[in-house]
Amino acid sequence: MAKHKTPMLDELEKGKWPSFISDMKQEAESREKTNVDLQAPKECVDDLLGLMELTYEDKVVHWKHGGIVGVFGYGGGVIGRYCDQPEQFPGVRDFHTLRVNQPSSKFYSTEYLRQVCELWERRGSGLTNMHGSTGDIILLGTTTPQLEEIFWELTHNLDQDLGGSGSNLRTPSCCIGKARCEFACYDTQAVCTDFTMEYQDELHRPAFPYKFKFKFDGCPNGCVASIARADMSVIGTWKDDIRIDQDAVKAYTGGELKPNGGAHAGRDWGAFDIQKEVIDLCPTNCMAWDGNKLKIDNKECTRCMHCINVMPKALRIGKDTGASILFGAKAPILEGAQMSTLTVPFMKIEEPYEELKDLVEKVWDYWSEEGKNRERLGELIQREGFQKFLEVCELDADPRMIQEPRSNPYIFWKEEDVPGGWERDINEFRKKHQR
Amino acid sequence: MGYDPKDPLKDRITDIGPRDYKEFLPSVIKENYGKWLYHEILEPGVLVHVSETGAKVYTVRVGGCRLMSVTHIREICEIADKHCDGYLRFTTRNNVEFMVDDESKLKPLMEDLESREFAGGSKKFPRGGTGAGLTNIVHTQGWLHCHTPAIDASGVVKCVMDELYEDFQDMRFPAQVRISLACCLNMCGAVHCSDIAILGIHRMPPMLDHEHLDNMCEIPLAIAACPTGAIKPATVDGKKSVAVKNERCMFCGNCYTMCPSMPLADEEGSGVALLVGGKISNRITEPKFSKVVVPFLYNEPPRWPSTVDAIKKILNAYVDGAQKYERLGDWAERIGWERFFEKTGLPFTGHLIDDYRFAYTTWRQSTQFKF
Numbered sequence: 044m045a046k047h048k049t050p051m052l053d054e055l056e057k058g059k060w061p062s063f064i065s066d067m068k069q070e071a072e073s074r075e076k077t078n079v080d081l082q083a084p085k086e087c088v089d090d091l092l093g094l095m096e097l098t099y100e101d102k103v104v105h106w107k108h109g110g111i112v113g114v115f116g117y118g119g120g121v122i123g124r125y126c127d128q129p130e131q132f133p134g135v136r137d138f139h140t141l142r143v144n145q146p147s148s149k150f151y152s153t154e155y156l157r158q159v160c161e162l163w164e165r166r167g168s169g170l171t172n173m174h175g176s177t178g179d180i181i182l183l184g185t186t187t188p189q190l191e192e193i194f195w196e197l198t199h200n201l202d203q204d205l206g207g208s209g210s211n212l213r214t215p216s217c218c219i220g221k222a223r224c225e226f227a228c229y230d231t232q233a234v235c236t237d238f239t240m241e242y243q244d245e246l247h248r249p250a251f252p253y254k255f256k257f258k259f260d261g262c263p264n265g266c267v268a269s270i271a272r273a274d275m276s277v278i279g280t281w282k283d284d285i286r287i288d289q290d291a292v293k294a295y296t297g298g299e300l301k302p303n304g305g306a307h308a309g310r311d312w313g314a315f316d317i318q319k320e321v322i323d324l325c326p327t328n329c330m331a332w333d334g335n336k337l338k339i340d341n342k343e344c345t346r347c348m349h350c351i352n353v354m355p356k357a358l359r360i361g362k363d364t365g366a367s368i369l370f371g372a373k374a375p376i377l378e379g380a381q382m383s384t385l386t387v388p389f390m391k392i393e394e395p396y397e398e399l400k401d402l403v404e405k406v407w408d409y410w411s412e413e414g415k416n417r418e419r420l421g422e423l424i425q426r427e428g429f430q431k432f433l434e435v436c437e438l439d440a441d442p443r444m445i446q447e448p449r450s451n452p453y454i455f456w457k458e459e460d461v462p463g464g465w466e467r468d469i470n471e472f473r474k475k476h477q478r
Numbered sequence: 479m480g481y482d483p484k485d486p487l488k489d490r491i492t493d494i495g496p497r498d499y500k501e502f503l504p505s506v507i508k509e510n511y512g513k514w515l516y517h518e519i520l521e522p523g524v525l526v527h528v529s530e531t532g533a534k535v536y537t538v539r540v541g542g543c544r545l546m547s548v549t550h551i552r553e554i555c556e557i558a559d560k561h562c563d564g565y566l567r568f569t570t571r572n573n574v575e576f577m578v579d580d581e582s583k584l585k586p587l588m589e590d591l592e593s594r595e596f597a598g599g600s601k602k603f604p605r606g607g608t609g610a611g612l613t614n615i616v617h618t619q620g621w622l623h624c625h626t627p628a629i630d631a632s633g634v635v636k637c638v639m640d641e642l643y644e645d646f647q648d649m650r651f652p653a654q655v656r657i658s659l660a661c662c663l664n665m666c667g668a669v670h671c672s673d674i675a676i677l678g679i680h681r682m683p684p685m686l687d688h689e690h691l692d693n694m695c696e697i698p699l700a701i702a703a704c705p706t707g708a709i710k711p712a713t714v715d716g717k718k719s720v721a722v723k724n725e726r727c728m729f730c731g732n733c734y735t736m737c738p739s740m741p742l743a744d745e746e747g748s749g750v751a752l753l754v755g756g757k758i759s760n761r762i763t764e765p766k767f768s769k770v771v772v773p774f775l776y777n778e779p780p781r782w783p784s785t786v787d788a789i790k791k792i793l794n795a796y797v798d799g800a801q802k803y804e805r806l807g808d809w810a811e812r813i814g815w816e817r818f819f820e821k822t823g824l825p826f827t828g829h830l831i832d833d834y835r836f837a838y839t840t841w842r843q844s845t846q847f848k849f
Contacts, residue, residue: 171547173544195481221514271765
């Protein structure tokens with residue numbers, strides 16, 4: 044029997060899409076019946092439903108602002124949360140979240156997931172997010188005394204650590220990569236795990252001006268959205284030629300193979316027209332089809348992936364693969380949204396990733412020194428200029444880094460740019476030029 | 479054995495990181511790691527990837543809720559044990575992927591998934607989310623667990639996905655459509671590069687809890703948090719507090735993030751803005767930001783009809799007008815934004831003209847427009 048009446052939430056049980064309300068109700072019921080020695084309030088899911096119903100009536104949230112909770116020695120991984128109607132909903136009086144660092148690209152064994160479920164049913168609300176926005180497994184809602192207990196069990200029994208929150212390195216994430224994608228230009232899972240392990244201190248102990256995110260995309264399709272969401276975006280690319288299987292190209296033009304792996308099958312778009320659908324859509328016009336042979340002027344290709352996406356069986360990424368490194372993406376708060384800026388056009392991404400680690404450490408030193416409180420790297424780069432950022436990275440300017448050259452002539456020349464420097468004698472000047 | 483509150487540092491383990499992903503790879507994935515040649519979508523929600531060894535992995539993708547109970551996860555585990563040798567995967571967009579290494583195992587898996595429903599009647603595992611269609615909406619916590627939201631998240635997502643359910647299971651769109659939701663401007667969901675972004679915004683400046691502000695907040699941090707410099711120190715009834723120049727407020731809520739005594743959320747003031755036309759991928763055109771096309775819609779729990787309706791209008795116009803492979807933003811740019819508002823029937827108002835940083839770069843400085 045539900046503890047609270049939830050007529051508005053019940054409306055969200057209708058419709059075909061999976062209902063989170065139905066799922067919460069089944070969890071509430073399971074907690075009611077279970078023999079498990081529950082350490083968090085038995086009625087917490089019931090009370091969460093009640094609190095949500097109240098919020099649906101009021102249209103204003105009923106969670107209080109933050110609250111500093113955590114586990115000893117860590118400055119992140121736990122988000123404090125308190126309800127502003129604790130008398131009415133005691134089960135969610137304190138209802139903190141733990142971020143649990145997900146494995147790279149989110150494959151799981153059921154054995155592991157069951158361990159997480161067992162722990163979280165017993166010591167928490169039994170509600171999770173699979174996954175949170177940054178990529179962590181989110182354990183949603185437990186009481187303060189449970190936090191250390193959970194951390195102990197996670198580290199001792201599950202061999203599993205927390206993720207990041209606050210002004211620290213956030214839990215890195217990556218696309219599916221070589222595990223199941225033919226487009227992966229480097230091993231995203233391996234780098235993601237390696238960087239997560241290398242920078243555990245930065246992940247757990249906030250020492251930065253604000254949050255910092257790594258995201259690893261295996262190709263320019265960008266399935267983990269690194270260009271929009273990561274302070275350092277690593278996006279796979281290649282330097283040599285797209286590999287062409289001319290017979291397979293003909294199989295596409297002949298209709299034996301479905302374009303785009305069958306992605307457009309829900310509608311009759313007519314017969315596949317390679318000229319219209321590939322050659323004419325190429326952003327650099329570097330392709331040609333003579334009815335028999337596909338040609339690509341690879342030097343002019345910007346690796347947008349369109350032709351490869353359309354004909355995955357005929358075209359393959361090159362063999363000289365690596366990644367482009369971009370910096371500075373963030374959501375709008377505060378200076379407006381930014382996408383990452385291309386900083387290193389091409390870098391080989393191979394173990395032990397020294398070059399990439401050297402680069403990120405230079406960037407962190409600079410940002411830690413110059414960044415203001417709650418200033419994302421992208422905002423610092425805007426404030427101090429991309430030229431300054433290149434100096435920090437010890438990189439030379441390259442036209443690949445810009446959309447277009449500046450249109451204003453207000454170049455901030457430095458004294459060393461001018462032979463002889465800036466020191467001049469006004470009296471010498473006056474000898475030639477009257478006052 | 480276990481945590482000892484009297485000796486918290488005893489046998490403490492820290493900095494061990496996540497579990498190694500290699501432990502969790504099904505054998506067909508492990509054996510063909512880095513060897514994949516190509517893939518096909520056999521039907522909506524069903525993929526096959528083919529390796530150079532000749533091995534194939536068949537994937538069934540189903541939509542999931544970001545909010546998931548352990549009861550539900552255990553059910554997922556039961557399915558994966560029965561059909562997939564005890565392995566599964568989650569996507570970055572809250573979908574669940576079940577993988578099998580033989581085509582004969584597909585049908586029983588799909589039938590099993592199809593048969594499962596929640597007590598309320600909704601599907602537990604809708605198959606889809608592939609190709610030129612709609613995939614799952616990524617979203618933030620909303621009213622369920624966040625302290626700064628302007629809107630709910632899970633509820634709005636449920637309403638939109640119910641309405642667009644067929645498009646999750648179909649591939650009739652010109653290109654993929656990515657819808658994302660962030661419940662406030664902090665954008666934990668970073669929705670600013672989505673085909674359609676549902677964003678929670680405020681329209682009222684913060685209230686000031688002068689009585690408690692100095693005890694609850696670091697006043698200099700609250701002042702520094704304001705991007706427009708609208709907050710200054712003030713003394714109210716002998717207590718240290720702040721004053722806000724309301725006409726300068728951009729309703730970002732950054733002050734509230736720093737100072738709990740400055741709440742913004744309001745029944746009348748907070749609601750939904752819709753942004754469209756962003757993308758992440760470099761395919762054909764460069765990644766781009768989403769643009770605000772609906773400045774404000776009221777929170778309408780429990781079913782958010784105005785939000786759902788506006789999204790349908792946008793999608794219908796896009797599906798009717800766009801060319802094959804054309805993303806929503808590329809379509810809007812090709813036909814022109816004046817045409818976008820005409821085709822979608824959305825009203826254009828002054829609120830949609832940028833007046834923040836670099837605003838003039840978004841104004842039209844040419845005579846090339848359409849009547």
